[in-house]
Structure formats: structure tokens, C-alpha cells
Amino acid sequence: xxxxxxxxxxxxxxxxxxxxxxxxxxxxxxxxxxxxxxxxxxxxxxxxxxxxxxxxxxxxxxxxxxxxxxxxxxxxxxxxxxxxxxxxxxxxxxxxxxxxxxxxxxxxxxxxxxxxxxxxxxxxxxxxxxxxxxxxxxxxxxxxxxxxxxxxxxxxxxxxxxxxxxxxxxxxxxxxxxxxxxxxxxxxxxxxxxxxxxxxxxxxxxxxxxxxxxxxxxxxxxxxxxxxxxxxxxxxxxxxxxxxxxxxxxxxxxxxxxxxxxxxxxxxxxxxxxxxxxxxxxxxxxxxxxxxxxxxxxxxxxxxxxxxxxxxxxxxxxxxxxxxxxxxxxxxxxxxxxxxxxxxxxxxxxxxxxxxxxxxxxxxxxxxxxxxxxxxxxxxxxxxx
Amino acid sequence: xxxxxxxxxxxxxxxxxxxxxxxxxxxxxxxxxxxxxxxxxxxxxxxxxxxxxxxxxxxxxxxxxxxxxxxxxxxxxxxxxxxxxxxxxxxxxxxxxxxxxxxxxxxxxxxxxxxxxxxxxxxxxxxxxxxxxxxxxxxxxxxxxxxxxxxxxxxxxxxxxxxxxxxxxxxxxxxxxxxxxxxxxxxxxxxxxxxxxxxxxxxxxxxxxxxxxxxxxxxxxxxxxxxxxxxxxxxxxxxxxxxxxxxxxxxxxxxxxxxxxxxxxxxxxxxxxx
Amino acid sequence: xxxxxxxxxxxxxxxxxxxxxxxxxxxxxxxxxxxxxxxxxxxxxxxxxxxxxxxxxxxxxxxxxxxxxxxxxxxxxxxxxxxxxxxxxxxxxxxxxxxxxxxxxxxxxxxxxxxxxxxxxxxxxxxxxxxxxxxxxxxxxxxxxxxxxxxxxxxxxxxxxxxxxxxxxxxxxxxxxxxxxxxxxxxxxxxxxxxxxxxxxxxxxxxxxxxxxxxxxxxxxxxxxxxxxxxxxxxxxxxxxxxxxxxxxxxxxxxxxxxxxxxxxxxxxxxxxxxxxxxxxxxxxxxxxxxxxxxxxxxxxxxxxxxxx
Numbered sequence: 018x019x020x021x022x023x024x025x026x027x028x029x030x031x032x033x034x035x036x037x038x039x040x041x042x043x044x045x046x047x048x049x050x051x052x053x054x055x056x057x058x059x060x061x062x063x064x065x066x067x068x069x070x071x072x073x074x075x076x077x078x079x080x081x082x083x084x085x086x087x088x089x090x091x092x093x094x095x096x097x098x099x100x101x102x103x104x105x106x107x108x109x110x111x112x113x114x115x116x117x118x119x120x121x122x123x124x125x126x127x128x129x130x131x132x133x134x135x136x137x138x139x140x141x142x143x144x145x146x147x148x149x150x151x152x153x154x155x156x157x158x159x160x161x162x163x164x165x166x167x168x169x170x171x172x173x174x175x176x177x178x179x180x181x182x183x184x185x186x187x188x189x190x191x192x193x194x195x196x197x198x199x200x201x202x203x204x205x206x207x208x209x210x211x212x213x214x215x216x217x218x219x220x221x222x223x224x225x226x227x228x229x230x231x232x233x234x235x236x237x238x239x240x241x242x243x244x245x246x247x248x249x250x251x252x253x254x255x256x257x258x259x260x261x262x263x264x265x266x267x268x269x270x271x272x273x274x275x276x277x278x279x280x281x282x283x284x285x286x287x288x289x290x291x292x293x294x295x296x297x298x299x300x301x302x303x304x305x306x307x308x309x310x311x312x313x314x315x316x317x318x319x320x321x322x323x324x325x326x327x328x329x330x331x332x333x334x335x336x337x338x339x340x341x342x343x344x345x346x347x348x349x350x351x352x353x354x355x356x357x358x359x360x361x362x363x364x365x366x367x368x369x370x371x372x373x374x375x376x377x378x379x380x381x382x383x384x385x386x387x388x389x390x391x392x393x394x395x396x397x398x399x400x401x402x
Numbered sequence: 403x404x405x406x407x408x409x410x411x412x413x414x415x416x417x418x419x420x421x422x423x424x425x426x427x428x429x430x431x432x433x434x435x436x437x438x439x440x441x442x443x444x445x446x447x448x449x450x451x452x453x454x455x456x457x458x459x460x461x462x463x464x465x466x467x468x469x470x471x472x473x474x475x476x477x478x479x480x481x482x483x484x485x486x487x488x489x490x491x492x493x494x495x496x497x498x499x500x501x502x503x504x505x506x507x508x509x510x511x512x513x514x515x516x517x518x519x520x521x522x523x524x525x526x527x528x529x530x531x532x533x534x535x536x537x538x539x540x541x542x543x544x545x546x547x548x549x550x551x552x553x554x555x556x557x558x559x560x561x562x563x564x565x566x567x568x569x570x571x572x573x574x575x576x577x578x579x580x581x582x583x584x585x586x587x588x589x590x591x592x593x594x595x596x597x598x599x600x601x602x603x604x605x606x607x608x609x610x611x612x613x614x615x616x617x618x619x620x621x622x623x624x625x626x627x628x629x630x631x632x633x634x635x636x637x638x639x640x641x642x643x644x645x646x647x648x649x650x651x652x653x654x655x656x657x658x659x660x661x662x663x664x665x666x667x668x669x670x671x672x673x674x675x676x
Numbered sequence: 677x678x679x680x681x682x683x684x685x686x687x688x689x690x691x692x693x694x695x696x697x698x699x700x701x702x703x704x705x706x707x708x709x710x711x712x713x714x715x716x717x718x719x720x721x722x723x724x725x726x727x728x729x730x731x732x733x734x735x736x737x738x739x740x741x742x743x744x745x746x747x748x749x750x751x752x753x754x755x756x757x758x759x760x761x762x763x764x765x766x767x768x769x770x771x772x773x774x775x776x777x778x779x780x781x782x783x784x785x786x787x788x789x790x791x792x793x794x795x796x797x798x799x800x801x802x803x804x805x806x807x808x809x810x811x812x813x814x815x816x817x818x819x820x821x822x823x824x825x826x827x828x829x830x831x832x833x834x835x836x837x838x839x840x841x842x843x844x845x846x847x848x849x850x851x852x853x854x855x856x857x858x859x860x861x862x863x864x865x866x867x868x869x870x871x872x873x874x875x876x877x878x879x880x881x882x883x884x885x886x887x888x889x890x891x892x893x894x895x896x897x898x899x900x901x902x903x904x905x906x907x908x909x910x911x912x913x914x915x916x917x918x919x920x921x922x923x924x925x926x927x928x929x930x931x932x933x934x935x936x937x938x939x940x941x942x943x944x945x946x947x948x949x950x951x952x953x954x955x956x957x958x959x960x961x962x963x964x965x966x967x968x969x970x971x972x973x974x975x976x977x978x979x980x981x982x983x984x985x
Contacts, residue, residue: 073881100885110900110982119896123887153983167886393733395725408786412793415783418860423807426815427824441824444833448824493711500704502856512711515719517971521921521940522963525947525956526726530718531726549714579703610922615948622972626810630926633817641818648811659806 021049022084031065031081031231038232039065044081050205050357052198054239056218057228058355063211066228067177068079070209072096075367083174094123099168104184105160107152113163114139114148120171132290154209157188165190165197172276176201178206180294182217183185193198195218219243226250228354247390252301253354260301261362262350263340274300274318275340279336283316283381288395292386298394299350301385305336319380324373325361336364338375351392365386425449430458430645437642446560459647468647471625475606476654478544478624483603485548487595494557495583499569509558516551520611528615543612553598559589560594575674597664600658625651723964730958734803736951748958760957762941763968768853768938769917769970776857776913780864787865788872801863807858810862813923818853845935848928852936856920863911863916871905872898875876876984905980911971939963 028042040062047053049257057065068074081089088096099120108116114135121131139145141245143161161181168176181197182190198221201208210221219223219239227242228236235247239255246252255257265272271280272292281289292298302318310319322327322338329335338388339361351358364377386394429437432451440447462468497509520527526536527546564587572586573616588595606624613624620628630646633639705712729750752758783801787794804812820827820841828838839845875898883897921940924930930937930945940963947956953981 037755068881071885073884092889093881094887094889096885098885100880100882102878104876104878106876108879108883108897109984110903119883147819151982167882171886177686198861411786412797415786416797419800419803419862422815422819423803426818429818437824441829448829448833474863476864489710489714492707492709494709496704500707500950502701502704505704508708512715515715517915517968518719518723518964519915519919519940519967521919522943522960522967523722523726524727524940524944525953525960526722527718529725529729529946529953530722534717545714546718549711549718554711604806604808607811609808609946610810611925613924615944626808629814630810633814634925638823639821640816641821641824644814644817648814652807652811654808655808 023047023049024175024207024209025080025082026070027080027082029066029069029081030077031069031074032077038231040069041233043233044337045226045236045384047090047207050265051208051223052201052208053224053226054212054218054222055209055226055228056215057209057215057234059213061228062231063228064179065210067100067179067209067229070175071098071100071177080311085124095176097171098177099171099175100179101164101168101172101181104181105152105164106153107163107167109152112149112151113144113155114162116152117144117148117170120167124171129375135171138166141169141194142166150185154159157185158193161185161193165200165279169206173206176206178208178210180212181210182212182214186269197221216257219255225255227254245393246301247300247393249299249350249353249387251353252393253356253358254386256303258304258335258363258365259356259358260303260305260347260353262358263300263302263362264346265300265386267292267300268300272298272300275319276321277319279318279381279384283397285382287341288386291395295388295394297389299387299389299391301387302362302379303383303385304363307364307366307379307385309368310376311367317380318384319376319378320362322362322375322377324375333365333367336366336375337361338364353387358386404497426645429641430649431455431630432642433457434640434642438590438638448629458642459650460667461643462647462650467620467623467628468625468650469624470621471628472651472654474540474622475624475626475651478540478608478609479603479606479655479658480597481544482547482606483599485544486550486553487599489548490550490553490598491588491595494561495587498558498561499566499587500657501556501584504627508552512549512551514551515549519632521631526556526616527612537616540622541625542616546605546612550602551603556594556601557591561590564590593665598660600662604655607652685722687918707970726957726960730954730961731954732954734951744954746776748954749962752955752959752962756936757934758939760934761937761942764937764961764962765918765939766858766966768968769914772853772857772917773910773913776864777909779857780909781883781902783865783870784868784872788869790933797856798801798865801865804859805862809922812859813855813926816858816923817927820851832911842928843932845932848932848935852920852923852928855923856916860913860916863912867901867905867909867912874984875901903978903980905983907975907980910974910978914971916973918963949958971984 024045026043026045027312028044029040030038030042032038043066053260057063060163065074068125069076072088072091075090079089080087080225083098085098107399108119113120117135118131119140121134126134135148139148140345144159144162144166147155147159147163151314152163163185164349165182182193182254187192197210210217212218223237224237225239225242226236229250235242235251242251242255246255249262263274265274270282271278281292284292300318308319310317320340322340324336326336326337327334328337347358347360364375388394428450431454432452434454436447436452440452493512497505531537531542532548534542536545568586568590569582572582577585578640607626609624609626610630613627617623617627629644629651632644632647690899729740730781731744732740733744733748735741787801807815819825822838822840822842825839825841832838839847841851855943860893879901880893880897883893889894918940920937921944924936924938924941925944928936930941939959941957945958946952946959
């Protein structure tokens with residue numbers, strides 16, 4: 018029996034003193050049972066948004082609805098929201114058992130009921146052996162499980178998770194990530210998950226919200242954002258490595274990228290119309306979508322480069338190379354992408370014997386096109402709500 | 403709680419601690435007979451001088467031994483502060499950086515002496531100083547309190563926070579034990595050393611029992627102890643004179659504190675609680 | 677030379693053992709020297725001196741004339757005045773510690789937010805410490821003076837009878853304890869402020885989301901997490917409660933009719949007015965042991981079983 022609790026945020030705004038806006042008017046509808054990942058670099062406002070939903074901070078303007086309740090001005094304890102904090106925020110003076118029981122005791126539940134629920138959650142999260150320990154005697158992964166247990170035990174209408182995996186080591190992170198996903202699926206509770214890690218965003222989310230400087234960049238399923246990012250920032254954020262960015266010039270029904278050239282006729286139709294009438298565009302080429310070009314790649318964009326270095330990661334290889342002509346203004350691009358970009362290009366390949374020069378091709382439909390302001394060109398930009 | 407009542411509460415709290423001091427300050431500008439004249443009934447002039455006068459300060463300066471006694475307090479302040487800072491620095495360095503058997507036990511023993519209040523141990527301490535022939539001497543006043551467990555604790559904690567790699571780097575560069583202390587550690591714990599110095603400087607103005615016991619020469623006495631002799635609670639005390647003299651006594655401490663307090667960080671003032 | 681090797685072997689092993697015992701002391705001793713000498717001379721020797729003196733009898737000139745065994749302790753403990761003094765010292769702690777803790781905690785909770793106004797009020801609460809105990813005692817003597825004191829002026833102004841503060845029993849006790857609390861409450865506040873700032877804000881946030889209202893938050897989270905501060909503040913306040921001799925010596929002289937006749941005041945009088953060194957030393961030791969027992973009990977009752985990390 019899954020309760021239906023949809024979360025609606027209507028033009029939620031927040032600024033601190035001195036007029037610095039942390040959150041521009043923000044709208045989001047999280048469907049009941051949906052797992053939404055808020056992602057963005059530190060300081061983008063994602064944690065603030067979480068605190069606003071939790072009621073730990075007051076919003077300046079806007080409205081928050083949970084299910085059929087307006088919780089905009091409700092006290093945190095009245096919201097029926099559970100939160101897992103980055104440092105877990107377990108009560109250090111209480112045992113695991115008492116930590117789990119804490120929310121139930123605040124609800125004035127009777128002791129037998131509390132004991133029963135604690136036992137159930139402990140079984141679910143494999144905490145039985147740890148019930149009498151204090152948080153300081155737990156490992157990072159165990160603390161994480163207790164924090165999850167404390168969140169689910171009161172059957173909240175909404176879960177908020179604030180970078181719950183950032184204090185775990187890499188191996189454990191993957192494992193716990195899966196557990197969180199399974200748990201959320203099983204409980205069917207709406208979840209808002211904040212992270213700065215794009216891998217978590219891709220693997221967990223039903224929909225991803227990309228935030229930058231308090232402003233939404235794109236909202237959509239991860240695959241869709243990967244395939245059709247709304248702007249350079251979103252393109253650079255989601256994906257193992259940011260795309261290779263090149264400058265292109267639109268001339269006479271073709272795009273010149275350095276010495277390479279791509280006729281409009283090879284492009285998908287909607288792209289063609291959107292590109293017509295422009296002069297300068299940026300091209301984004303995902304490193305993993307490049308492939309070694311041999312002769313029959315006539316309709317592809319083909320790049321020639323001199324290899325500068327390579328690194329081997331398991332069975333794949335990152336090949337760093339430069340093309341002499343197609344470099345864009347990297348300072349401007351770095352600003353648009355919100356991260357430091359160099360004019361060195363990278364090719365991710367499973368091909369292990371590559372020479373000192375490379376000849377690479379990419380399918381025209383895999384190329385991302387952006388205008389001078391970094392916005393996607395064509396039908397690429399998905400729905401922003 | 404609304405804004406008004408929370409402000410009122412804060413104001414009351416501040417007043418409880420500041421009003422008595424301000425009252426004493428006001429009293430120092432009064433004439434004694436004027437003070438007694440207004441004492442009977444409650445009015446503005448019960449608390450404030452109706453005819454402010456510096457007469458009390460004139461009389462305080464004219465007290466034959468006060469300048470000498472004030473000098474004693476200030477001198478003792480400098481000696482205590484410097485002596486404590488130096489001995490604590492050396493001991494803190496040894497207790498933090500050297501490995502020797504019983505190090506922790508020694509540190510605990512030092513801390514344990516915190517539990518021996520002067521009030522309780524006054525007679526035996528007096529006998530020890532008498533046996534050393536230091537009664538009625540300046541050093542008899544100073545020496546017993548130059549070792550300060552609080553100072554050692556403060557400095558040791560500060561040195562603990564200096565990364566050991568800094569010592570290692572300095573000694574690889576050829577520094578001996580003294581140079582390591584002087585060049586690698588001292589520059590990094592300057593705040594703690596100044597805090598220690600200042601704390602023990604100001605602390606001399608707390609003194610009463612020990613100088614009262616161990617110093618019976620008037621011209622060797624500390625100002626605050628001598629001024630206490632002016633108070634006779636069961637008869638009529640010349641409070642104007644008492645507070646004029648007391649304020650003159652405090653002024654040097656305030657000047658030194660004002661000069662040095664900018665070197666203090668708030669962390670040093672509060673780490674004691676952790 | 678019979679068994680030279682055995683002899684030298686024993687010699688070496690003994691030297692090794694003492695070398696092991698003194699391991700690392702060489703260079704440390706140079707730096708420890710000033711502190712160590714002072715520690716021995718002025719902290720440890722007085723204790724030894726007290727133990728030695730307490731077992732002797734002395735002529736009025738301070739010369740030891742006889743060994744008394746434990747007679748001095750017996751005499752002190754069976755003296756009804758000293759019994760009263762010990763009880764009074766304990767009562768001072770029993771009153772001062774909880775009052776000071778409650779006030780200090782209240783002040784800390786009120787002033788915990790880091791605003792400019794709060795910083796100012798905090799500085800004012802701490803300010804009595806900067807004036808020194810003697811001067812603050814002068815201030816209280818004036819404030820509570822029977823004739824010109826502001827307190828009596830206010831009392832009579834609002835129609836209450838004037839109080840002879842220093843010559844009535846309960847008011848004299850109130851004055852001495854009040855001065856002590858007023859002076860020391862700032863320290864307690866600082867300890868609690870440090871304790872409050874050490875509580876991770878997320879823990880309070882978690883509790884609020886878990887359904888804790890202001891009261892539940894205070895009693896189930898804030899207060900338990902201040903346990904360490906409590907321990908520290910209680911020990912400090914207890915120590916301070918054994919150091920209220922100054923106002924007694926300056927103002928009340930143990931009176932009126934023994935109302936402020938603290939054990940420490942009796943020790944002072946016995947040593948420096950009656951020159952009964954043996955009894956004074958045994959009284960010092962008794963009070964010291966009493967203080968240490970009280971603090972040990974407090975530390976035991978207030979032991980903290982958890983840590984943050």
C-alpha cells in the first residue's frame with residue numbers, strides 16, 4: 018500500500034542578507050514515488066533548497082505542497098519529512114536502538130509498538146548486531162545504515178538525502194547507492210536526493226535537476242540530459258568526462274571545424290534549420306562517442322590530431338590529443354561550463370594500440386551544438402519543467 | 403519570545419554585571435559627606451555624584467605608600483606573566499615533543515595541582531617560604547605561583563597543534579632542540595604565549611590572600627591589599643577614596659590588556675571548555 | 677677477583693634498568709627544569725610540610741616541640757567549630773554550584789547566537805573577572821553597605837526595611853555567596869557557550885525533523901550533549917566554592933555569630949592568629965582531602981559515556 022505524496026514547489030525563492038540570491042524562483046513537481054536527484058557544484062543552492070523543503074530555513078517567497086498539505090510555514094516536526102544528513106547527524110549520546118526509536122518516541126508511540134518497529138527496521142537494514150552500540154563505535158557504512166533506518170522508521174511522506182554517500186569510500190559508495198535505490202523502490206516514497214556527484218545522479222535518478230548559482234539549468238531523465246543537454250554547463254556536468262568543445266563556423270550550408278567540414282545535408286533535419294543563419298557555434302563531442310576513423314566514414318565529422326599523452330584505466334584508454342585549428346576560446350568555454358577546460362581533446366577508447374597521430378570520427382547526430390551563450394541549438398533542449 | 407522582551411532580558415543581564423562597577427566608578431567622583439547626605443532617601447543622587455569632584459583622586463595619590471604599592475602590583479604582574487610564560491613554554495615543549503618515561507603522569511600531576519586552592523594550602527605554603535627565608539620579600543610573593551598548571555596546559559595544547567613535520571624539517575635543516583623551539587614552534591604559537599602572558603599578568607590583580615600573609619612590610623605590599631585596609635564595613639568607610647585608589651590600581655592592567663588583546667583569538671578564550 | 681663477570685653483569689643490568697626508567701629524561705629535564713623545581717618547591721613541598729607539621733606540636737614561636745601523631749586531626753575533627761566550618765564549606769558548594777550552573781547555562785542559551793549585541797553582553801557578563809577579586813569585593817562592600825549602599829537605598833525606596841547586610845546572619849551568607857556567583861557565572865557561561873558551539877547543527881536539525889519541539893529538543897538533545905561542559909563547569913564551580921575566603925576575610929571575619937565561619941577562614945585564623953601550626957596544617961589537609969573527595973564524586977556521577985566521533 019503506497020501512499021500518494023506528490024511534492025510541489027512553486028517559485029520558491031531564497032536570499033540571505035546583503036541581497037545575494039541563493040535560489041532564484043524554483044519550480045518542481047516531484048511525482049509520488051519519484052526519485053529526484055538535485056545535482057550541481059558546491060554553492061549552487063541545492064543544500065539550501067533541501068533545508069527549505071525540510072523547514073530548517075524559511076523561504077522568502079513561494080509555496081511548498083506535500084500531498085494535499087500546504088507545508089510552506091509548517092514547523093519541521095509537523096512536515097512528516099525524514100532527512101539523511103551528509104555527516105549522518107546520529108545522536109551521539111544514544112545507542113543505535115535509541116537513535117532508531119527517537120522519532121517514534123517524539124510521536125508518543127507506546128513502548129511495545131516502538132520495540133516492534135525498531136526490530137523490523139533493524140532486520141531490514143541488517144542492524145540487529147549493532148543495536149546496543151553508540152554511533153562512535155560504528156563504521157561509516159554502519160552509520161549510514163542507521164541514518165537510513167532512522168529516516169524510514171517513521172514512514173515519512175518524503176525523504177530528503179543530503180550527499181549521503183560522500184563520507185564513504187568508493188567501493189562502499191557503489192554498494193550503498195544500490196541499496197538506497199532498492200529501498201526507495203520498495204517503499205515507494207518520494208525522495209529528493211542531493212549530490213555533487215554526476216555518477217550518483219545518472220545511476221539513481223528518475224529525473225535529474227541540474228542547478229547552478231541558484232538557477233535551474235535543466236530538468237529531465239538522466240539519459241535525456243546526457244543525449245540532449247540544454248546548455249554547455251549541463252553537457253559538461255553529466256557524463257564521465259566533459260565533452261570536447263570545438264569552435265565551428267557556419268558558411269554556405271556547411272560547418273567548418275578547423276580543416277574539417279560538415280555539410281548541413283548530413284545533419285538531422287531539426288538541426289539544419291536551427292543552425293541556418295548563425296555564424297559562430299560550439300560543438301561538443303563526447304569522448305566516448307569518438308571512434309577511430311578509417312575510409313568509410315564519409316558522412317562523419319573527422320578530426321586529425323597529434324597525441325600528447327595517454328592514460329590507461331582498466332580496459333579503456335584515455336588518449337589526449339590536440340588538433341591545431343579548431344580551438345575555441347577556452348576561457349569563455351570554461352566560464353560557460355563552470356569548470357576548467359583546456360584545448361587538449363580526449364578520446365576514450367577500448368582500442369589499445371594507437372599511434373602518435375589519430376584520425377577520429379563522430380556521427381553527426383551525436384554532435385552537440387551550442388550557440389555563443391552556451392545554449393543548445395536545435396531541439397536538443399528538453400523540457401525545463 | 404518577541405524582540406522587545408528578548409532585548410529587555412539582555413539589557414537586564416548586562417546591567418546586573420555592569421551596574422555595580424559603574425556605581426563604584428561614580429562613587430570615586432563623589433565627596434564623602436555628599437554621599438552620606440544622599441544615602442537616606444532614594445533619589446538620583448543616591449547613585450550619582452551631585453557635585454562631581456576629583457578630590458578623592460587627589461587624596462588617593464597623596465596616600466603616602468600607594469604609588470610604591472601600585473608599582474609593586476605592576477612589577478609583580480610583569481614578573482609573574484613573564485616567568486609563567488617562559489616556564490610554561492619550556493615545560494610545554496618538553497611535555498609535547500620529548501619522549502620520556504612518565505611524561506603523561508608528570509603532566510597529570512601538574513594538572514592535579516589545580517585542585518589545591520591557595521585558600522586551603524595557605525599555612526603550609528607560608529611555612530615553606532619562611533623556611534626559605536623569603537617572607538616579606540618580593541620573591542617570596544612571586545616564586546610560589548610562577549609555576550602555573552593552566553599555563554602549561556595552554557602552551558602544551560598549542561604546541562600539540564603545531565605539526566611535527568615542522569620540527570622534523572627544522573632539525574633536518576640543522577636546528578638543535580633550542581632552535582626548533584625558537585624557529586619552528588614559537589612563531590606558530592605566539593597567540594597562545596601572549597594569551598598565557600596576559601592571563602597571568604591580569605591574574606595578579608586577583609591576589610589578596612597570599613600577599614596579605616607573606617608580606618607584612620607596608621611599602622612592599624600590593625596596592626589592592628593595602629586599599630582593602632581602608633574598608634571597615636562596620637563603621638563608615640571612605641568609599642570615594644577606596645574607589646579612586648582602586649581605579650588607579652586597575653588602570654595599568656587595562657592599558658596592558660587593551661594593548662595586547664588584539665593578539666588574542668576567541669578560540670584561545672574558549673578552548674578550555676572542550 | 678671472584679666472579680668479576682657476574683658482578684659487572686649485575687652492575688650493567690642495574691644501570692640498564694635505571695637507564696630505562698630515566699629514558700629520554702636527559703634533554704627533557706633541561707626544558708622541564710624551571711617548572712619542575714617550582715612544582716616541587718611550592719606545590720609538593722607544602723603538602724609534605726603540611727603532613728609533617730600536622731603530626732607535631734609547636735610553641736607559639738613556631739618551633740616544633742613534640743610529635744603529636746594524629747592528635748591534631750582528632751582535635752580538629754572533634755572541634756564543633758571546625759565541624760561547622762566544614763559543613764559551611766560544603767553547603768557553600770551545594771548552593772553555589774547549582775545556582776551558578778543554572779544561571780550560566782541560561783545566559784549561554786540566551787547569548788549563543790553570534791551577533792554583535794550578544795558579544796557585547798557576553799563581554800559584560802565576563803567583565804567582573806577583569807577587576808580582580810579584591811576590587812569586586814570593594815564594590816560589593818559599597819553596594820551592600822548598611823548606610824550608603826545602593827541596595828539598602830533601593831529597599832527603603834520601595835518601602836522595604838533596610839538590611840544590616842554584614843551583621844545579620846543569612847544576609848551576610850547571601851552577600852558572600854552572591855559575590856562569588858556574580859563573579860564566576862561568566863566562566864560557567866563561557867564553558868557552556870563552548871559546549872553549545874561544539875554541538876553539530878545537523879544534530880539539532882535532525883531532531884527537529886524527527887519531531888522534537890523546543891522542550892524535547894532541549895531535554896533530549898541539547899542538555900545530554902552538554903554533558904562534558906557540565907562536568908567541566910561543575911568541577912570549576914566546586915573549586916571556586918572552596919575559594920571564597922577573600923570576602924570573608926575582608927568583610928565578615930567569619931561572623932556574624934559564625935555565619936560565614938568557613939573552614940578555610942578557621943585555617944587562616946588558627947595559623948596566623950593563634951599560631952597553632954599543627955592544628956592548622958591538619959585542618960588544611962582535611963579540607964584538601966574533602967575537596968578532592970567531592971570533586972572525585974562529581975566526576976564519577978557526571979561521567980560521560982559517549983563521544984562525537
